[in-house]
Amino acid sequence: MGSRVAAALLRRGRDQASSLLMPRLPRNAPAPAPTPRVGSTSSSPFCGGGGGSCLLPPRPGPAGAFCSASRFGSFHAFRSLAPKTVFGQCTRRMSTTAAALNSSAAYGAANSGLKLLVTKGPQAQKAVGIWLFGCAAWVFSLVILGGITRLTRSGLSMTDWKFTGEIPPITDDAWLLEFEKYKQSPEYKRVNNGMSLEDFKFIYWMEYAHRMWGRALGFVFAGPFAYFIAKGYVTRQLGLRLSVLFALGGAQGLIGWWMVKSGLEEPTSEYVQPRVSPYRLATHLTSAFVIYCGILWTALSVVMPDPPTRSMSWVNGAAKIRKLAIPVSAVVGITTISGAFVAGNDAGHAYNSFPKMGDSWIPEDVFSMEPFIHNFFENTSTVQLNHRILATTTLLSVGGLWLAARKIDMHPAVKSLIGSTLGMAALQVTLGISTLLMYVPTSLGSAHQAGALTLLSLMILLTHTLRRPSPALLKSISSAVKST
Numbered sequence: 001m002g003s004r005v006a007a008a009l010l011r012r013g014r015d016q017a018s019s020l021l022m023p024r025l026p027r028n029a030p031a032p033a034p035t036p037r038v039g040s041t042s043s044s045p046f047c048g049g050g051g052g053s054c055l056l057p058p059r060p061g062p063a064g065a066f067c068s069a070s071r072f073g074s075f076h077a078f079r080s081l082a083p084k085t086v087f088g089q090c091t092r093r094m095s096t097t098a099a100a101l102n103s104s105a106a107y108g109a110a111n112s113g114l115k116l117l118v119t120k121g122p123q124a125q126k127a128v129g130i131w132l133f134g135c136a137a138w139v140f141s142l143v144i145l146g147g148i149t150r151l152t153r154s155g156l157s158m159t160d161w162k163f164t165g166e167i168p169p170i171t172d173d174a175w176l177l178e179f180e181k182y183k184q185s186p187e188y189k190r191v192n193n194g195m196s197l198e199d200f201k202f203i204y205w206m207e208y209a210h211r212m213w214g215r216a217l218g219f220v221f222a223g224p225f226a227y228f229i230a231k232g233y234v235t236r237q238l239g240l241r242l243s244v245l246f247a248l249g250g251a252q253g254l255i256g257w258w259m260v261k262s263g264l265e266e267p268t269s270e271y272v273q274p275r276v277s278p279y280r281l282a283t284h285l286t287s288a289f290v291i292y293c294g295i296l297w298t299a300l301s302v303v304m305p306d307p308p309t310r311s312m313s314w315v316n317g318a319a320k321i322r323k324l325a326i327p328v329s330a331v332v333g334i335t336t337i338s339g340a341f342v343a344g345n346d347a348g349h350a351y352n353s354f355p356k357m358g359d360s361w362i363p364e365d366v367f368s369m370e371p372f373i374h375n376f377f378e379n380t381s382t383v384q385l386n387h388r389i390l391a392t393t394t395l396l397s398v399g400g401l402w403l404a405a406r407k408i409d410m411h412p413a414v415k416s417l418i419g420s421t422l423g424m425a426a427l428q429v430t431l432g433i434s435t436l437l438m439y440v441p442t443s444l445g446s447a448h449q450a451g452a453l454t455l456l457s458l459m460i461l462l463t464h465t466l467r468r469p470s471p472a473l474l475k476s477i478s479s480a481v482k483s484t
Contacts, residue, residue: 115470117238117302124233125302131224132299138217139292140453145210146288147449150343151442154206155276156187159264161257165215168208178204186266186274214253221246238298245294252287259284278344278377285340289333292453293460300464306473307465308411315469315477317410321418322466324404328397329459335390336452341377347384348440354433357385391429394455398425414465421458428455 118125149155159181169175179200182188188195225242228234234242263276309315342348351357363381375382402422405415428451435444469477 115237116305117235117298118233119235120231120233124228124231128228128233128238129299129303131228132295132302135217135221136292136295136299138220139288139295140450140457142210142213142217143285143288143292143453144446144450145213146285147343147446148442149206149210150281151440151445152203152206153187153191154203155210155260156185156263156274157182157200157203157207158211158260159185161211161260163253165212168205175201185264187263190267191273211253211256214249214256218246218249221249238302241294241298245291245298248287248291248294252284252291255280255284255287273346275346276344278341278383281344282337282340285343286337289336289453289456293456296457296460297464300461304464306469307467308413309469309473309477310411312477314410315474317408318414318466319468320408321401321405321410321414322463322468324401325459325463325466328394328401329463331390331394331397332456332459335387335394336456338383338387338390339449339452341383342387345378345380345383347380347387348436348445350380351384352436352439354436357381357388391432395425395429398422411465414462417458417462417465421455421462424451424455424458427451 116125118128158178169178175197179197182200182204192199225234225246229239259276259280262280263274265274267274307318309318351363355361357363362385366379366382366385367375369375369379376386377383398421402418405418428448431444431448431451435441435448438444
């Protein structure tokens with residue numbers, strides 16, 4: 001008897017508590033939907049149907065797998081873009097203890113069928129991702145510093161090179177010795193004859209900073225890389241990829257000296273200013289771009305193993321845009337490399353007018369060199385005309401990509417990214433024209449180079465986001481659709 005009374009009291013108290021928590025609805029209002037269980041199908045706000053994060057461990061089955069895969073595929077980069085429901089916000093207020101207990105199970109289910117580059121859980125993934133993004137930013141700054149060094153004509157101030165680096169001059173005698181070495185160079189004799197010691201110190205420190213900033217990147221890359229290997233975070237695939245990037249970084253120093261050495265040789269004509277070989281400068285800059293793009297792509301692959309998607313319609317839309325984005329990315333890359341030949345030939349100091357080149361649309365000497373192919377790499381008129389055409393083609397190509405994306409159903413974040421890319425392409429063309437009309441000031445010239453790398457970064461991000469999802473995610477989406 002007592003047990004039945006106690007049970008009745010417990011039921012009554014529970015019903016009263018439920019009535020207090022339940023919001024009052026109008027009499028004619030439809031009944032509220034039942035509260036979804038942990039690991040329910042994709043209609044649950046935990047699993048993407050309502051837009052919230054998949055915070056709880058899914059139950060076995062295709063719907064739970066879709067929940068985990070979609071959550072893991074949008075790791076960090078796109079999780080803030082999803083709409084936040086009231087129910088999803090409530091789940092985020094749950095105790096940290098329960099979240100910690102559930103994280104291991106959710107992570108294990110999310111990773112099923114995915115080839116991850118980082119092991120040991122999401123914290124390891126986050127640490128490796130932050131490190132790689134930091135290295136990519138370091139390379140970005142190194143490229144900009146290199147551009148400023150070139151624009152201030154500081155690159156030939158150091159007439160020797162050591163792989164391990166060297167201590168800069170400190171005493172007056174050491175500075176005079178370095179200055180005497182520079183006085184023997186063709187640049188001093190033909191361009192900077194009569195330069196003061198203070199002016200020499202400025203260009204020397206610019207080149208020294210560029211070299212040491214590159215060497216410091218080697219330590220920033222190698223130290224954490226060795227640590228993550230020792231901790232067991234890095235898979236074999238990621239280790240091989242990062243080892244190749246590290247080797248390219250070491251070779252970049254040799255390529256840089258190979259480039260500088262060409263500028264220390266006597267020009268073939270007395271009327272030609274000494275400058276580095278445009279082929280070697282293009283090789284040096286292209287190598288830096290390859291390293292940067294490789295690190296950035298790897299960082300994106302670490303934090304976002306699968307592209308963000310929630311339906312087959314979005315997957316199909318991304319596939320259509322990917323067919324257009326890949327050739328557009330190639331055009332952006334070719335335009336960037338052509339800019340290296342513009343810099344190597346000092347072509348920005350010629351034909352400082354737009355849209356015409358002087359008094360004509362096409363200069364008369366565009367094909368004056370023999371053999372014919374040399375015009376595209378050594379002829380100042382042809383190199384600048386080529387860069388103008390490629391820049392215009394890039395802007396039109398990105399604009400066409402944006403127009404095509406407007407009519408296709410796909411992730412809103414991808415559409416926003418394409419719009420940002422179009423804006424950056426327009427800004428980059430504006431910077432290029434302004435740099436040309438103002439005779440290549442250092443500020444605009446370096447901003448134009450930074451704009452090229454920014455546009456390339458956006459195309460890398462776009463191409464990475466549009467890649468095909470893994471078979472596990474595609475299977476999960478198909479299964480979730482069938483279950484609904």
